[in-house]
Amino acid sequence: MVLRKEFFDLPxxxxxxxxxxxxxxxxxxxxxxxxxxxxxWGAQLIKGWNSAGWMAQPSRVGNAVGRLIGxxxxxxxxxxxxxxxVYQALAAALKMRPDRKVILSDSGNFPTDLxxxxxxxxxxxxxxxxxxxxxxxxxxxxxxxxxxxxxTQVDYRTxxxxxxxxxxxxxxxxxxxxxxxxxxxxxxxPVDVAGCGCEFAVGCTYKYLxxxxxxxxxxxxxxDLADHVEPALAGWLGHDAPFAFDLDYRPAPGIERxxxxxxxxxxxxxxxxxxEVWETVxxxxxxxxxxxxxxxxxxxxxxxxPDLTLASPRNSAERGSQVxxxxxxxxxxxxxxxxxxxxxxxxxxxxMRFGFTPLYLDxxxxxxxxxxxxxxxxxxxxxxxxxxxxxxxx
Amino acid sequence: MVLRKEFFDLPxxxxxxxxxxxxxxxxxxxxxxxxxxxxxWGAQLIKGWNSAGWMAQPSRVGNAVGRLIGxxxxxxxxxxxxxxxVYQALAAALKMRPDRKVILSDSGNFPTDLxxxxxxxxxxxxxxxxxxxxxxxxxxxxxxxxxxxxxTQVDYRTxxxxxxxxxxxxxxxxxxxxxxxxxxxxxxxPVDVAGCGCEFAVGCTYKYLxxxxxxxxxxxxxxDLADHVEPALAGWLGHDAPFAFDLDYRPAPGIERxxxxxxxxxxxxxxxxxxEVWETVxxxxxxxxxxxxxxxxxxxxxxxxPDLTLASPRNSAERGSQVxxxxxxxxxxxxxxxxxxxxxxxxxxxxMRFGFTPLYLDxxxxxxxxxxxxxxxxxxxxxxxxxxxxxxxx
Numbered sequence: 001m002v003l004r005k006e007f008f009d010l011p012x013x014x015x016x017x018x019x020x021x022x023x024x025x026x027x028x029x030x031x032x033x034x035x036x037x038x039x040x041w042g043a044q045l046i047k048g049w050n051s052a053g054w055m056a057q058p059s060r061v062g063n064a065v066g067r068l069i070g071x072x073x074x075x076x077x078x079x080x081x082x083x084x085x086v087y088q089a090l091a092a093a094l095k096m097r098p099d100r101k102v103i104l105s106d107s108g109n110f111p112t113d114l115x116x117x118x119x120x121x122x123x124x125x126x127x128x129x130x131x132x133x134x135x136x137x138x139x140x141x142x143x144x145x146x147x148x149x150x151x152t153q154v155d156y157r158t159x160x161x162x163x164x165x166x167x168x169x170x171x172x173x174x175x176x177x178x179x180x181x182x183x184x185x186x187x188x189x190p191v192d193v194a195g196c197g198c199e200f201a202v203g204c205t206y207k208y209l210x211x212x213x214x215x216x217x218x219x220x221x222x223x224d225l226a227d228h229v230e231p232a233l234a235g236w237l238g239h240d241a242p243f244a245f246d247l248d249y250r251p252a253p254g255i256e257r258x259x260x261x262x263x264x265x266x267x268x269x270x271x272x273x274x275x276e277v278w279e280t281v282x283x284x285x286x287x288x289x290x291x292x293x294x295x296x297x298x299x300x301x302x303x304x305x306p307d308l309t310l311a312s313p314r315n316s317a318e319r320g321s322q323v324x325x326x327x328x329x330x331x332x333x334x335x336x337x338x339x340x341x342x343x344x345x346x347x348x349x350x351x352m353r354f355g356f357t358p359l360y361l362d363x364x365x366x367x368x369x370x371x372x373x374x375x376x377x378x379x380x381x382x383x384x385x386x387x388x389x390x391x392x393x394x
Numbered sequence: 395m396v397l398r399k400e401f402f403d404l405p406x407x408x409x410x411x412x413x414x415x416x417x418x419x420x421x422x423x424x425x426x427x428x429x430x431x432x433x434x435w436g437a438q439l440i441k442g443w444n445s446a447g448w449m450a451q452p453s454r455v456g457n458a459v460g461r462l463i464g465x466x467x468x469x470x471x472x473x474x475x476x477x478x479x480v481y482q483a484l485a486a487a488l489k490m491r492p493d494r495k496v497i498l499s500d501s502g503n504f505p506t507d508l509x510x511x512x513x514x515x516x517x518x519x520x521x522x523x524x525x526x527x528x529x530x531x532x533x534x535x536x537x538x539x540x541x542x543x544x545x546t547q548v549d550y551r552t553x554x555x556x557x558x559x560x561x562x563x564x565x566x567x568x569x570x571x572x573x574x575x576x577x578x579x580x581x582x583x584p585v586d587v588a589g590c591g592c593e594f595a596v597g598c599t600y601k602y603l604x605x606x607x608x609x610x611x612x613x614x615x616x617x618d619l620a621d622h623v624e625p626a627l628a629g630w631l632g633h634d635a636p637f638a639f640d641l642d643y644r645p646a647p648g649i650e651r652x653x654x655x656x657x658x659x660x661x662x663x664x665x666x667x668x669x670e671v672w673e674t675v676x677x678x679x680x681x682x683x684x685x686x687x688x689x690x691x692x693x694x695x696x697x698x699x700p701d702l703t704l705a706s707p708r709n710s711a712e713r714g715s716q717v718x719x720x721x722x723x724x725x726x727x728x729x730x731x732x733x734x735x736x737x738x739x740x741x742x743x744x745x746m747r748f749g750f751t752p753l754y755l756d757x758x759x760x761x762x763x764x765x766x767x768x769x770x771x772x773x774x775x776x777x778x779x780x781x782x783x784x785x786x787x788x
Contacts, residue, residue, distance in 0.1 A: 009436045018440045025436035033660070034428050041606055042403045042419035045737060046412045054607055081655025083629035084478060091517055107641060112630035112655065115643035119628025123485055124518070132641060206656065212435055213448055214658035234513025235477035236506035244742065247501060247526060249509035261475025261506065262600065264608035266427070266660050343439060348638065 002281045002289050004359045008210075015369045017344040020184060020322045020355030023210030023274070032273035033266060041265075054265045058237075059256065061268055062218055064275045065209070068283060069182060069201065070192035071220045077255045078271070079263055082183060082204040082217040084233065086150070087116045088258060089200035089219060091232035093148035093177040094120075094128070096199075096225075100147035101127045104176070108135040108155040113181055117150065135160060139170055146176040153191070154184035154320030157347050159312040161189070161320050164196040172197065183207060186218075188290070188321035188357075190283045193220050208321065208357060211271035219258045226254040235260030277359060289358035291316040293366050294323050297354065300370040301325065305377050311351055322355040329382035336376045336387075342369045396675045396683050398753045402604075409763045411738040414578060414716045414749030417604030417668070426667035427660060435659075448659045452631075453650065455662055456612055458669045459603070462677060463576060463595065464586035465614045471649045472665070473657055476577060476598040476611040478627065480544070481510045482652055483594035483613060485626030487542035487571040488514075488522070490593075490619075494541035495521045498570070502529040502549040507575055511544065529554060533564055540570040547585070548578035548714030551741050553706040555583070555714050558590040566591065577601060580612075582684070582715035582751075584677045587614050602715065602751060605665035613652045620648040629654030671753060683752035685710040687760050688717050691748065694764040695719065699771050705745055716749045723776035730770045730781075736763045 009025045010016060016024055040052040049055045058078040066076035079085075090103065103117050114132060121128040133141045135155065142149060149171040154161050164180055171178040178198040185191050187208030193201045201220040205211035221229055234249045236242050237259040241250070251257035295316060301308055308325035327333055327350060334346040344354040354369070381387040403419045404410060410418055434446040443449045452472040460470035473479075484497065497511050508526060515522040527535045529549065536543060543565040548555050558574060565572040572592040579585050581602030587595045595614040599605035615623055625645055630636050631653040634644045645651035689710060695702055702719035721727055721744060728740040738748040748763070775781040 009432070011437050011439075014439070016439060022435075022440045022442075024439060025431060030428070030431045030436070033431060034424070037419060037424045037427060037606075037664075038403070041416075042424070043405050045405075045408070045410060045418060046416045046739065047732070047737075048416075048607065080474060080478065081629070083655035084474065084627065087627060095517070110630075111633070111639050111641060114641055115628040115630055115633065118643045119626050122624065122628070123489070123626045126520075204656070212431075212660055213442065214656050214660065214662070216658070217655075230516065232513050232517045233478065233481060234509040234516070235475070236504075236509055239505070239509065245505050247505060247508055249512045261477035261611075262598070262608050264610070264658050264661050266606055266608065266664060267658050268608070270431075270660060338441070343441075345440065 002285045002358050003362055004277050004281065007277045008360045010360060013341050015342045015365045016360065017342065017354040017356070017369060019357035020207055020353065021345055022206055022213060023208060024360065026210055026274045026277065028273040028276055029212060029270040033270050036266065036269040054263065057265065057268045057272070058259055058263045061272050061275070062255070064272065065186065065205065065218045066220065068278055069186055069220065070194050072194055072223060075223050075226065075255055076218050076220045077258050078216045078218050078268060079259055080217055082202060083112045083116050085202040085217045085219040086113050086181065087120060088231065088233055089179045089202055090117055090120055090148060090150060092229040093179060093200065095230045096177055097147035100145060101129055102145045103128070103130045103148050103150055104138070104141055104146045105130065105132050105150045106135040106138050107132055108157070108160065109152045110156050110181065110183060113150060113152060135162070138167060142170050142174045142176060144174050146174060148177045148179055150179040152181035152183060154188070156184060157311070157351050157353070158324050159320045159322040161318050164191070164198065168196045168198045184320050184322070190287055198222065199225055205271050209271070210274040212267065212274070215267050215271045216264055221255055221258060229257065231257050233260045237261060237263070281359070286358055290321045290356050293356045293358060293361060293363065294319065296363060297323055297356070297366050297370065300367065301373060304370060304374045307377055321357065322353055324351050324353045326350045327352055332382040332388060333376055336379065336381050337372055340372045340376065342372045396679045396752050397756055398671050398675065401671045402754045404754060407735050409736045409759050410754065411736065411748040411750065411763060413751040414601055414747065415739055416600055416607060417602060418754065420604055420668045420671065422667040422670055423606060423664040427664050430660065430663040448657065451659060451662045451666070452653055452657045455666050455669070456649070458666065459580065459599065459612045460614065462672055463580055463614065464588050466588055466617060469617050469620065469649055470612050470614045471652050472610045472612050472662060473653055474611055476596060477506045477510050479596040479611045479613040480507050480575065481514060482625065482627055483573045483596055484511055484514055484542060484544060486623040487573060487594065489624045490571055491541035494539060495523055496540045497522070497524045497542050497544055498532070498535055498540045499524065499526050499544045500529040500532050501526055502551070502554065503544070503546045504550050504575065504577060507544060507546060529556070532561060536564045536568045536570060538568050540568060542571045542573055544573040546575035546577060548582070550578060551705070551745050551747070552718050553714045553716040555712050558585070558592065562590045562592045578714050578716070584681055592616065593619055599665050603665070604668040606661065606668070609661050609665045610658055615649055615652060623651065625651050627654045631655060631657070675753070680752055684715045684750050687750045687752060687755060687757065688713065690757060691717055691750070691760050691764065694761065695767060698764060698768045701771055715751065716747055718745050718747045720744045721746055726776040726782060727770055730773065730775050731766055734766045734770065736766045
């Protein structure tokens with residue numbers, strides 16, 4: 001049993017199917033942040049960096065996240081945003097393969113990963129190239145021109161899931177460095193970064209880890225590499241001796257070198273509190289419950305609402321923790337659903353996304369959501385000009 | 395009159411002279427964050443990005459910071475850490491001067507600025523060079539090999555202040571781009587970024603702006619350049635149409651392109667609340683009050699504690715909002731002061747730093763602090779082996 005509704009502060013009457021975008025508020029996060037503001041920042045002031053453990057927080061929380069993705073202690077650290085962590089991993093990977101010029105990714109990657117690669121390449125000049133192929137074409141596109149393969153495991157639109165172990169092995173057999181973005185994986189599906197052998201993994205913590213809007217990102221570096229990667233973002237808190245204030249950068253041993261600037265203590269405090277729920281549940285149980293909810297949802301929607309076309313893989317083994325349907329009036333339909341308290345979201349041009357988080361959703365919620373979907377699809381509000389005008393305005 | 399003690403939640407019996415490192419807790423920040431957690435994240439969930447204004451927060455708060463540094467609306471945006479903002483400015487500056495290879499800085503710059511430059515150079519290869527000279531040698535070192543001059547206005551150890559206008563003019567007359575780090579300036583001294591003509595300014599907000607530990611940084615880009623700078627950190631929230639999810643990066647118009655990833659909403663909420671105090675005070679009054687407090691402090695310390703040697707400029711026009719003294723046993727002396735409730739800090743090898751923030755300090759506080767310093771210096775605890783052992787342990 002993995003249901004932990006009492007851990008969250010969910011509004012009455014809401015069925016929240018958007019935890020894949022922003023997880024809900026954990027009650028402990030609210031309390032812990034209030035305490036941190038008053039008892040740490042307020043009372044301890046500058047001393048809080050040591051006395052309240054702020055300075056060690058990025059590594060301490062990193063270890064807590066690491067446990068959820070198969071990362072050994074001391075291989076994961078928190079900070080910055082996922083975009084920045086993608087950049088760090090990518091810049092370090094290119095340094096590891098100086099004779100190669102290609103970054104390989106796929107069109108199902110979240111755009112910011114591609115953008116960060118484009119920005120890096122633009123700055124480096126010198127013949128670097130970002131090669132973007134269809135998700136199903138990645139395996140065949142890995143060759144010995146590729147410096148780094150950079151993929152998001154779970155597609156943000158469809159939930160389609162890459163096989164981390166197989167693709168990592170393919171990358172390695174071609175001599176490429178493997179970078180996994182776990183934005184839609186951490187807290188959603190069992191992940192084993194150490195087992196798959198990838199060099200880098202990155203991810204955010206405001207989705208299935210419920211860290212709050214703008215919660216910091218994480219980066220994992222494979223243990224044997226952590227003392228050797230060259231930090232492109234050479235910030236003082238990644239220095240071997242930050243408080244020596246040397247004029248020259250000398251990277252800290254291990255994962256600490258991936259820290260950059262001053263950590264966001266308030267956000268980290270919210271995240272650290274949110275992560276406590278994982279001490280009481282097992283990721284394989286979470287996965288089983290998530291698959292059961294998703295399969296129920298797919299079965300009921302397809303039986304009762306034939307106008308929606310499944311956009312996610314039907315085989316649950318190839319799907320993360322979300323289910324997407326295509327519908328031409330998907331934007332309007334999602335607005336109507338949200339107005340009824342069923343919160344999913346929409347991705348252009350026609351994707352209605354529904355995330356499943358068994359920590360706070362059970363089968364009754366899923367069935368109730370399908371009732372609302374059936375009603376909304378019967379109402380056909382997109383045929384009503386007044387409704388559509390309102391949608392465009394808001 | 396600029397004293398706003400009631401705005402802050404300062405512990406009883408503390409004289410806080412370390413606002414140059416971490417500003418104290420504003421009461422409004424505590425309340426606003428609690429409300430944001432419950433009424434926005436908790437109640438509005440994913441909708442908060444629009445309904446609670448989170449998406450516009452980096453620009454809205456950027457404008458509030460901009461007002462304090464002479465930046466017109468729409469030229470300053472919040473996000474990331476100061477280290478990251480330094481990197482963004484520096485990478486953009488190098489792109490603007492592709493024929494030049496030198497970054498000029500000084501040894502009084504905060505190390506992370508130098509480290510970020512070193513990391514960037516290391517990645518770029520290609521003959522780039524960071525030239526670090528003594529602060530007083532900067533003017534003479536600006537020549538037409540310099541692509542970018544990167545300086546922190548106020549020295550973090552001594553409070554020595556560069557003349558922004560003069561040095562910016564020198565940089566420009568040599569054809570170099572000027573980047574100012576305002577970490578110890580924003581909220582401390584009157585700054586006029588637009589008036590001085592610099593291309594970039596960056597800074598943090600947890601010091602004199604009281605945004606809390608890990609509060610986000612800001613970046614200013616001169617208005618005529620904002621549509622032209624090339625973002626090296628090409629994140630999706632700096633994209634022209636983030637929610638179109640295009641595969642190709644296309645920078646947003648203006649300052650928005652300096653945004654990178656998802657903004658840290660909780661930290662920004664604390665900061666936004668903290669900034670309200672500036673609506674009720676004038677920066678020139680703050681400056682006058684700060685100088686008066688500092689001059690009193692210097693006069694009293696020198697009269698009563700001759701063992702301390704002034705490390706800061708004696709001329710207040712050349713000094714930021716802190717006063718530093720050198721003392722061989724400075725670390726132990728500062729620990730003894732902190733134990734008495736007078737909180738300053740120490741920077742190796744021998745600098746005792748005292749920050750002056752007239753928002754919550756008045757002349758009585760300063761005189762009381764000097765009483766404690768006189769007592770501590772008379773006690774000479776550093777001659778007591780037991781005390782010194784305790785210091786090493788904690």
